[in-house]
Amino acid sequence: MRKLAILALAASALGATPALADHLNLDVNAVKTDGATITFPSALIDKNGFVVIHEVVNGNVVVPASIGNTFIEAGTTENVVVTADYPLKDGEDFIAMLHYDTDGDGKYSFGEGMTDVDTPALNAEEKPYVKPFKAGMSAM
Structure with a gap:
């Protein structure tokens, strides 16, 4: 049931323009991809957390699975580098999502069977903070 709720939240966030939040922001306007x-x-x-990359398959965000993540400390971090599990193809759609390090271990643990730790950071509308982007291109 929890997985379905997370899927619904991610799907609804994808369908709408992500809301700005004064405590969360991810700049995808000049995102660069080079291989993985x-x-x-x-x-x-x-709060300490992660930038997490999710695939988009047939217009649907693939969650809770992710293809890459990197730890970031609370505050603003410049030049955030995430290494994906495989090289990204130019023009493919992806979602970048912010998650909190809820267990404080600096390791991303959210995933199948573990959706109660390192949960998504929520925007002003209480939905996961997501930003769509295309590999090899500026923001969507």
Whole structure:
């Protein structure tokens, strides 16, 4: 049931323009991809957490599975580099999502069977903070 709720939240967030939040931000306007390396100009998060990359397959965000993540400390981090599990193809759609490090171990643990730790950071509308982007291109 929890997985279905998370899927619904991610899907609804994908369908709408992500809301701005004063405690969260991820700049995808000049995101760069080079093979499996994704570089975001900056990220803002109010607690230690992660920038997480999710695939988009047939228009649907694949969650809770992810293809890459990187730890970021609370505050603003410049030049955030995430290494994906495989090289990204130009023009493919992806979602970057902010998650909190809820167990404080600095390791991303959210996933199948573990959706109660390292949970998504929520925007002003209480939905997961997500930003869509295309590999090899500027923001969508």
